[in-house]
Amino acid sequence: MTDAGVKAGAEAEAESEVLIRVRGLANRFGSHVVHEDLDLDIRHGEILGVVGGSGTGKSVLLRSIVGLKRPDAGSVEVFGEDLTALPPSRRSELERRFGVLFQRGALFSSLDLQENVALPLLEHAGLTRGDAEDLARMKLALAGLPPDAALKMPSELSGGMIKRAALARALALDPEVLFLDEPTAGLDPIGAADFDRLIMTLRDALGLSVFLVTHDLDTLYTACDRVAVLSQRRVLVADRLAVVEASDDAWVRDYFHGPRGRAAAGAAGAAEPITPTTSRENT
Amino acid sequence: MASTDTAPGQLHVTDSRLQISGDWTLEHYAVLRQQVRSHHSASSAGDEAVDLSGLAGLDTAGARLLVELLGAERMANVSQWAADLPQARQALLETVARVLRKSLEPTRPRRAPLADWLVDIGERVTALWHQQRMLLGFIGLTLTTLLACLLRPWRWRVTALVAHIHQTGLNAVPIVALLTFLVGAVVAFLGATVLRDFGATIFTVNLVAFAFLREFGVLLAAILLAGRTASAFTAQIGAMKANEEIDAIRAIGLDPMELLVLPRLLAMMVILPILTFIGMLCGILGGALVCIFMLDISATQFLAILQRDIPLNHFLVGLGKAPIFAFLIGVIGCLEGFKVSGSAQSVGEHTTSSVVQSIFMVILLDAVAALFFMEMGW
DSSP: OHHHHHHHHHHHHHTTOEEEEEEEEEEEETTEEEEEEEEEEEETTOEEEEEEOTTSOHHHHHHHHHTSSOOSEEEEEETTEEGGGSOHHHHHHHHTTEEEEOTTOOOOTTSOHHHHHHHHIIIIIOOOHHHHHHHHHHHHHHTTOOGGGGGOOGGGSOHHHHHHHHHHHHTTTOOSEEEEESTTTTOOHHHHHHHHHHHHHHHHHHTOEEEEEOOOHHHHHHHOSEEEEEETTEEEEEEOHHHHHHOOOHHHHHHHHSHHHHHHHHHHHHHOOOOOOGGGTTO | OOOSSOOBOEEEEETTEEEEEEEESGGGHHHHHHHHHHHHHHOOOOOOEEEEEEEEEEOHHHHHHHHHHHOHHHHHTHHHHOTTSOHHHHHHHHHHHHHHTSOOOOOOOOOOHHHHHHHHHHHHHHHHHHHHHHHHHHHHHHHHHHHHHHTOGGGOOHHHHHHHIIIIIGGGHHHHHHHHHHHHHHHHHHHHHHHHTTTOGGGHHHHHHHIIIIIIHHHHHHHHHIIIIIHHHHHHHHHHHHTTHHHHHHHTTOOHIIIIIHHHHHHHHHHHHHHHHHHHHHHHHHHHHHHHHHSOOOHHHHHHHHHHHOOHHHHHHHHHHHHHHHHHHHHHHHHHHHTOOSSHHHHHHHHHHHHHHHHHHHHHHHHHHHHHHHHHTO
């Protein structure tokens, strides 16, 4: 498969360029500590899958990186600049290079789809309405929506279409880093597989780096170059899937070698042999 | 990388060779589009040789313009004629070209303006008709649920009822009292001004008492409750509807009418008469203060006139309307809540509609009632 070649190539050059560097991050809600001394790198051109049990702060980590939540300690360095120490104007300039897909789409319910996607173009790129809507329709098509969807309201859409439209909006300003919060949750397996493929295609075509919070094992096996496991308030391990699977942490073992993990690994292994896991599957 | 200082993209035609250079990015979109359009109008042939080697920055917006310039078919196999372009660029151009092969213009329904206008009127009329039918149906449903519930005391939701009485009633007392007090004073001033010319300022007492016992007490309380509580009912039930909580109630085998509507409705019917009574008292108090301090009518005289001239039936006429208004306000508030469909905008629309409808209904009914009571001589 061609994906394997692209992946290998991406990995080789990835070592050099780190786009986002999280160091010593801490997040607390009252006395509840979510993150403590958390380190994570996001490299250029990779799809980084972030997994962890419910309540381990995957979404909080995403919100800290994109600047929606101020971390209680630590630094988030984005494109070589510390996001927490920047003045607001420079910050918003940097944040424009992020695209975020929220868990439930977060489409503006009073605007139709092409207006939803055109909004950032109108506000930030200074295009005329005609140009912005023209580009918006292209982004919607890139996200795999039919032309007639452009005039629909978000309330008329199915879950899969909402995710696609939200992806189109996240892509509106040609971001360099795309943050996806459980993009395949709530989609049927066919829709989820389509979405995985779409993200890989867009990554290759647009040169994106992707931060992907997910519970979907199939997505991890098919789309992700590296996987970061959040557990015990920090990133336990962040590496290629084969290395992560081999970790002897109890949670990781249960996650990847439980019945669902084995099934997903088997399916992915049948399609493209990336990981020699057969010997460990009996644990 | 969207660096801050970049050269906008260029289009050069040299010896029938099209040279493309510079940054083709979103920042320079307007300039680039201008160039592409003018190039299109200048040359008709679309098959000249193209040199993409000078291309610096490229994003989807730039790719879209390049596809417009060279045609989707040609761009879709860019790898064949521009093999020296980096692989990522080729992939981007091909992806965009593939998307743009089909027309992306959504089909907009077109209608003649006159027909549009007629359709609009028709839709409004049928919507009004449906609304009234739905309201009547909902009232019927509420009454049957109420009857079914009355016979089974173990299904009375006393806690919910008390909570709603607290929220909609007790918390509304200060605002109702203040408002009716002020209106009472205003009515007294008005009466004093008009009646002075006839030397009949003493009748200000009768004016205030009549107005508040028969009409203003109940009307002001009802309008306040329509604004304060009907909107709250709609928003509460609407948010539950949007969050599928109503469906969950049904799925558990419970009746949302019994669980949500009845406690709210009964609370309204308990509380509006009480608020009406408070409104009457405060209105008359407001009028009395004006009489005492501005018109030199003493408090004992004021009370004596009240006792002599105002029979009990005025009070009963005013109070009798309160439960009916309360029922209508509650029913409209709840029904609009059930009509919410998912989005935040829909919650807003229905909240507005519930306030407008309930105030309208209260005033309409009050007018009809005034006519009826006058004819009956009550």
